[in-house]
Amino acid sequence: MIVAIDQNICTGCRECAEVCPAFAIEGDQGKPQTINTDRCVMCGQCVQKCKSYVSILTHGKEAYEKVKKERNIPDSVTEPLFAAYPVCNLDKVKAALADPNKFTVVQCAPAVRVAIGEDFGDELGKLTPGKLAAALRRIGFDRIYDTNFPADVTIMEEGTELVKRVTEGGVLPMFTSCCPAWVKYMENNYPEIKDHLSSAKSPQQIGGAIFKTFGAEIDGKTGADIYSVSVMPCTCKVFECGRPEMKDSGYRDVDVAITTRDLAWLIKDLGIDWASLPEEEFDQPFGIYTGAGTIFGVTGGVMEAALRTGYELVTGQPIPNVDVTPVRGTEGFRKAIIKIGDLELKVGVVTGLKNVVPVIEAMKAGTLDLHFIEVMTCPEGCVSGGGQPKLLMDADRAEAYAARREATFVHDRELPLRKSHESPAVKKLYDEFLEEPNSHLAHHLLHTSYCIK
Amino acid sequence: MKKELGSFVIGDSTKCTGCKACEMACFTVHNQGSNHVGKTVGTVTVPVVPRLFLTKFEYGCMPIQCKHCENAPCLNACTKGAISRIDNQVIVDPEKCIGCKDCMQACPFGAVTLLPYAKDGKVVAQIGSNETRVFASKCDLCKDVPGGPACVRACPHEALRLVDPEAEREEKNIKAAEALLLTKNWR
Amino acid sequence: MNYFVKGNPDLCIGCRTCMIGCVVVHEGKHIFEVDPDSYNFNPRLHMVKTAKISVPVQCKHCENPACMAACPVQAIYQEDHRVLINTDKCIGCKACATACPFGAIDIVSLAGTRQADGSERKVANKCDLCNNIAGGPACVRVCPTQALSLVTEEDLGGAMEKKRMEAARNAYMEIHPQNGG
């Protein structure tokens, strides 16, 4: 169980069914709903939407504490609990932290740093990478790494793959594979197009595979010593890290994923005062990242990052304008043609999983003329993920997403390096470990084949 | 021109899905000040105490809230003087409320309920015991909230409506009169 | 059946004599009291003036009164061909006013009555067809253009019967035009 609806709390309003892209929420109007796990892609949008809270009035004085226990939520939590909720793995994280034999490594997704402050009363979309690193350090993780780094690596692998497919005649169009809910959706509904999916793993899993191999090596450890935790804006990442194939490092690549909200609980649970935290750096070398890695958090970000590097891969020249604005935006489906030397690369960006259906149907009908398509399940990419701080009022949603998106782009603009291939950490990885993108080792560790249902 | 009557919010069971967005918005706007509630769930440290109540009944559901009665039985029942009429609205002073339940009994709508009282982000304990202090929680029409009643704004289905009884009566009068023109049925 | 007063916009000149007449009969000799606050000026009908129409609007004394159904304290009842409000019971909750589609109910102050906070009691106010007032609805009596009339069961029932006969006759004539005169 990754995402569930509490039968005792649900009022049956079916507002969640309105936002569910997979038509997985079943039940009569006015009656408690259930999630059909065969259809559910675990995106957590229902969790974000649900307002049916555990109420003293409706459920009694004792209900709140009881529900908290049932859900494995830290005792210290006092905030409202709702009918739709995701799994909470904080107990596992706490246990690992307490285990002296575990070398705990944490990675943090790009969208976390533009949202977690909200749960401490910061304004919407406040950019807080420094506090985030400081908080993780105080929690007691041995290595504070960043998913932005494997995001840069993803670009190297996926970008190389794309260039190959385009220049050497592979299966096109190629879809991104960073979003686990999208991957799950394809598996559930369109297994026949699996070859269109990039074989590159998602940044979380690439990070996981590197941390337990090259990372362990750097720290003089073995993969067995390492307990790898990821902090994600996404409920489905919890599912992804548990997928059976995600153990190419020889171990479970990522041991456990928690959400942005889980991390906020953990910080509060440990009595860490967010407001007074200093700004700190992520740890070397896998805490180094470029602007390209950080924009993975917004819709179009993977595409833009890929273009920044892909341009140089194909032409040998840096991209004239590093801000690839044609792929930015929040519309459900956007198309652009990017001139890369003599090549006119036709790209598409889908955000909001429901919007992918017509794209796939067009592709199957042969009317879709595109090379590369980014797909993100959540409304505006990972910044609007199911594990992000939940808004009390939907009226604030648009403002929150816009602020988080803007903060992400600000972060990108202000970083010294903005292209994945320029990252010294990426260079180090390939120089010292993987040799080159899509190398044999890279394929083994960083690529996978899905649809093994 | 000063209004004579208190406005109020009413729900529409034909539109309401029971999502409680109204209750959540109500709670949020009333706790943004003294209880430091921000815009996300994570900023909440106190129990969710709404001032309107999503009510399920045999044929559906709708929020029930105060009508700001002009002879408010709650106000007339309150011997402690904790309920007063301010700018035409019936308002409870939680600091004065002793939780006697007279108002609950007096209100024919069930629009007032004793719920935990919190201040500065914490529930307030009673003096002389560790029990939580309560207060008569009811709609104050978001008197201090810019933009008016949060429930109305929060509803995804426009199932809540702010009623200005005087203006509405005039509108209905006009409609009723003009219906005569459309039917000419006075002949 | 309940009776009601209906206005004819072709005759109405918007003078509001009906409103004054309404207050005068309901307040009786109180209107001569020197302190104007000691009597109620609460007309039970309202003059509507738009670009197209002038006519007073008042309670239709519905057969299934929405106001009565909405009242949480059973202060509205039907009696003697009319819908009435027991103002002693009324809590001024405005539910009836909201329920009424004609805007025929307003909430008004009752002079000389007090609530716990010292303010005047406010209660629902609407046409009572001049209940217990000799001569019947004052508005009908005082209108200078005879624009108001009391509609009774006889008027309505009889009119419907007439309309049906007319409709039947027309249908018959269509088939038997030779019988037409």
Place this chain on the structure above:
Amino acid sequence: MSMGIPEVEDAGCLLCFGYNGADSHPIVARRIVRGRQKGMKIICVDPRVTETARISDIHLQLKGGSNLALVNAMAHVIWEEGLTDDRFIQEHTKGYDEFLKVIEKYTPEYAEPITHIPADMIRQAARMYATTKPAMILYGMGVCQFSQAVDVVKGLANLALMTGNFGGPSMGIGPVRGQNNVQGACDMGALPNSYPGYQNVTVPEIREKFEKAWGVPLSDKVGCPITHVPHRILHEKDEKKRIHAYYIFGEDPAQSDPDLAEVREALDKCDFVVMQDIYMNKTGLYADVILPATAWGENEGVYTCADRGFQRFRKLIEPEGDLKPDWQIIAEISTAMGYPMNYKNTEEIWNEMIDLCPSFAGATYEKLEKYNGVQWPCRDKSMEDKGTPYLHKGGNFATADKKALFYGTDWHPPLEMENDEYPMSLSTVREVGHYSVRTMTGNCRMLRSLEDEPGWVQMNPDDCKRLNLEKGELVKILSKRGYCITRCLPTERVKPGATYMTYQWWIGACNELTLANLDPISNTPEYKYCACRVEKIEDQEWAERHVKELYDDIRVQMGIDTGKGAAS
């Protein structure tokens, strides 16, 4: 009025011109409604949607101040389309050809941009008026309260003459007078130029007749119209002509005259002001002596209705306190000033008056009792002369040769037009329930409950939207002469750009804004047109408080409600 009011309902066509019966005379409005029920065609000329406009066949919603252009255009159509009663014109009128020269240019197309009424609509109205018999014209203050008032009255008479609509029942032209018994006041010679019975002061034989009857020498000079008084107090250089004393009764110039700031200055500067009224009013605040008078029901006498009908009114109750009826007060003052008046009752006065007025000579108290009133002219004391319901019987007019005179004039615009600083027009109007100045109705608690200070300014909803005004909001309304505060009343009954206020309110006193632009003949001010500006008041709480304070202040000054209002 050339006709009697009861005849109104039997007209074939009614041209209702600048006359809002429902608000100013519900009793006449009742006749219009009844006429409508009988099939009377109605042409309503009014810039607002009045009750008459609402039930009319044709509503000419003209731009304020364009009356004469419309009247001339209607005459033009009647002439152009040959709808005239040529025989009537030939036998009973003079000056037709000269008149035609004036109206020749007033084609409906010429009038359209002036009146804002489509040319075709003017044609239709003219045809309806000219072809439906009998056709009657009623006009009100929408004609008279313009600087071009008498010209329009004559223009309307031209229409009736052209179409032969004089000399029978339910036809002719009817000025429905503005105020209660204003007709009576004029009949009794309360005009600067005439003795009772419209007998001119400048005619020596008439003067001699009155000198003989009253035993005193009388002036042969026309007196001073009320609207000239402020000037004669404030700006008259000739000491002998300057007014030093001002005796005002049954009138409230500090409320009802235009440009109140000037009126107040005049009353202030005037050496001696006497005020005689039934209640305290604004003029009373400037009076040196206040003479309390009896009200309707506390005295008796004769009123004249707008249709020339003398009617007896009677005392119902004895007045309380130190009160005397007007006639006694006047008699006592006259006596004190050296001219003894020893009337015992009103009949004595009445008899003296009718004996001096040929047109009223037959209207004895006996006949007024027996016939429930008599319409003048009533020349013969015999019981057979029951008066004259309609005038000009047989086409005979009150001129030497019994012929009516056509009189054509060109239209000219009102004096003060809208401009950048004052972009809207203001017209003063009536509202039913309150009447003239508020001396009477403002003191009726019932009517005051219906509408109270500070009154309303009627505006088109689009204008309200533009100025961000809600119904009931207090607004400031300004003209070159001053400002006042009143409430905004959005109504689709008025056209954009125009505003309307009733002039009885003390706070929302629209005469702070109006200007004393007088008709050269009638000396009636142009109450119906001046330029104004409406301003939003941001601080409504302040405005509400301010209005209340102003009102309380006035009441305290006037000594009203001091027992309660002032003390609390």
